[in-house]
Amino acid sequence: MANIFSSIFIFLFYVLTLVNALEQQQQPINSTTTATCNFTACNSQRLSCSSNVDCDCFSLTSNPNIGICASTICSCASVVRCNVDNVTCSIEGTICVNSTRCGQPICYPLALANKQICPPKIVTTTTLHTTTAAHVTSTTKSTTKDATTTEKATTKPTTTVHFVNTTNQSSTAARWFYTGNMTNAREYHTASLLSNGKVLVSGGFGYTGYLHSAELYDPSSGTWTTTGNMNNTRQFHTASVLSNGKVLVTGGFGYTGALNSTELYDPSTGTWTTTSNMNNARYYHTASILSNGKILVTGGYNNGSYFKSTELYDPSTGIWTATGNMNKERTFHTASVLSNGQVLVTGGGRGGFNGALNSTELYDPSTGTWTTTGNMTNAREYHTASVLSNGKVLVTGGIDNNGNVLKSAELYNPSAGTWTTTGNMTDARYIHTASVLSNGKILVTGGTANGYLSSTELYDPSTGTWAATGNMNKERTFHTASVLLNGKVLVTGGNGNTGIINSAELY
Incomplete structure (x- = not known):
């Protein structure tokens, strides 16, 4: 699987290089298809951003707190450095991310930060929503009477699904x-x-x-x-x-x-x-x-x-x-x-x-x-x-x-x-x-x-x-x-x- 990812990565990269060598602004992220992550949470708590162990969170140079969850099975020799502003890329369909392994900001193809490749890992927690009892009074003018309604709020547990790109994670999350x-x-x-x-x-x-x-x-x-x-x-x-x-x-x-x-x-x-x-x-x-x-x-x-x-x-x-x-x-x-x-x-x-x-x-x-x-x-x-x-x-x-x-x-x-x-x-x-x-x-x-x-x-x-x-x-x-x-x-x-x-x- 790792070899397949690596081959796809190199192929796509060079295709994208030939398509457009003109400088562009930072590529917008389509959150529907692109796997995103909260880099601050993942890095500080050593959390994996995906159920695929070959994926990791790369922080955006434009906003280091957030990132893309992308495959790590690639060679640093197969990517190019971001433009001198460290924000934009000259290759269409890529985005500038920080890479400590490559030692410089690199242009990463968004096609390989796809949710199908790096499906987001989720954790399920039970959240107790509590509201205090309140009296809600409404007054309606009528030729017959004034109507006053009193309503009491209820308290009940609900189940909430949090993706790991939220900051709602335990500070004692297991690291090993x-x-x-x-x-x-x-x-x-x-x-x-x-x-x-x-x-x-x-x-x-x-x-x-x-x-x-x-x-x-x-x-x-x-x-x-x-x-x-x-x-x-x-x-x-x-x-x-x-x-x-x-x-x-x-x-x-x-x-x-x-x-x-x-x-x-x-x-x-x-x-x-x-x-x-x-x-x-x-x-x-x-x-x-x-x-x-x-x-x-x-x-x-x-x-x-x-x-x-x-x-x-x-x-x-x-x-x-x-x-x-x-x-x-x-x-x-x-x-x-x-x-x-x-x-x-x-x-x-x-x-x-x-x-x-x-x-x-x-x-x-x-x-x-x-x-x-x-x-x-x-x-x-x-x-x-x-x-x-x-x-x-x-x-x-x-x-x-x-x-x-x-x-x-x-x-x-x-x-x-x-x-x-x-x-x-x-x-x-x-x-x-x-x-x-x-x-x-x-x-x-x-x-x-x-x-x-x-x-x-x-x-x-x-x-x-x-x-x-x-x-x-x-x-x-x-x-x-x-x-x-x-x-x-x-x-x-x-x-x-x-x-x-x-x-x-x-x-």
């Missing part, structure tokens, strides 16, 4: 929903968003031990299907989506111990093939996709050794080569690709509470060397790092040298090379996830502190503050979180109060 269960319960696994919109989950640890199984989540149906097994069982590995659409899995730990093996998943065939080995067997490491398409692996652990070594994978040759060493051995650290192409590594340590680092360093792909940059305010490991839309890096939570679980967060400014503290999270947590949403906010989920957490919260970069959002249905740590093409967040597996988890849920 279960979706299909994975075939295998798993933790210490990876999850990768493929170019076709599906999510590939691989490896980890389950009730049968180390896993080499992999499975695919289809957002259009909310179901999981098994795909080809990896050649090695592995947990604590990494998975990176290459520019050719394949997925590179590196290292980890399995039945044979620490692994230097790597392998590639081909979505077109659903199979795995081995590629060349890394120079070092390692787990608890990081893998980053550089702007030149190569993969940078850093640090990690193996058999009592903590690594400062790093290496590069070249997809065009399938070969690994050593590159410059970091200044510190690191495991349970983070690695973030900055907008200037450099890689920022933060914290981590030697796996013990007395080994956490506050130091950070930068890798320059053009020279293959590492240089130290500003220290974080807090030493931390088992934390998260997220690159914000303004280019800064947000670090959250983790554990410090004294074994304290942190709720603190701080920001790295690449232009200054310095760290500044920002608002604290509501809950201290480590081994959690952090996801950059399409609206620029950061969603933090789960983790552990004095126990497993189901709580989630949002960071707003514009205010530097955190706000609690709905709890997940399960407490989770060692889970994954993936931002889907439709803007929703898929959380999978992990460990909680009931043990290893096979369930998945959507935010």
Whole structure:
């Protein structure tokens, strides 16, 4: 269905482009056929505007409070930017909407915001209409008498249907929903968003031990299907989506111990093939996709050794080569690709509470060397790092040298090379996830502190503050979180109060 929508979208778009290239005023909306939505309500309460999960609410640039409920199964490369006024479009039958995924206002064909494609979701509520008793007196002049009538109003319940494009919605509307269960319960696994919109989950640890199984989540149906097994069982590995659409899995730990093996998943065939080995067997490491398409692996652990070594994978040759060493051995650290192409590594340590680092360093792909940059305010490991839309890096939570679980967060400014503290999270947590949403906010989920957490919260970069959002249905740590093409967040597996988890849920 998603492929059909995408093909229709591209076909209609280019037809409309040829029909009229003259500038026009903002296209009026025909509410009879066009699916509309209240963007403010949908965005603040994370409500779906349609029963079709592939539809979402796009706010109008002319009035950001309202929008069209339209299909999200389209490529940003298939649309054009709105005119310079950010209100009008030069293509007949399109309307200018805000698109955080495309990073600019785009002209969207109204034909694909049709109620047949995106039928409005409705909720039924019972409203009690109450009126106070009133005396209604009418006086009529007559040759015979004056007539006075007294009438008492009644009170009765009526049923009212509200479309989600009204603002009459509960402020406590559920934000998390279960979706299909994975075939295998798993933790210490990876999850990768493929170019076709599906999510590939691989490896980890389950009730049968180390896993080499992999499975695919289809957002259009909310179901999981098994795909080809990896050649090695592995947990604590990494998975990176290459520019050719394949997925590179590196290292980890399995039945044979620490692994230097790597392998590639081909979505077109659903199979795995081995590629060349890394120079070092390692787990608890990081893998980053550089702007030149190569993969940078850093640090990690193996058999009592903590690594400062790093290496590069070249997809065009399938070969690994050593590159410059970091200044510190690191495991349970983070690695973030900055907008200037450099890689920022933060914290981590030697796996013990007395080994956490506050130091950070930068890798320059053009020279293959590492240089130290500003220290974080807090030493931390088992934390998260997220690159914000303004280019800064947000670090959250983790554990410090004294074994304290942190709720603190701080920001790295690449232009200054310095760290500044920002608002604290509501809950201290480590081994959690952090996801950059399409609206620029950061969603933090789960983790552990004095126990497993189901709580989630949002960071707003514009205010530097955190706000609690709905709890997940399960407490989770060692889970994954993936931002889907439709803007929703898929959380999978992990460990909680009931043990290893096979369930998945959507935010």
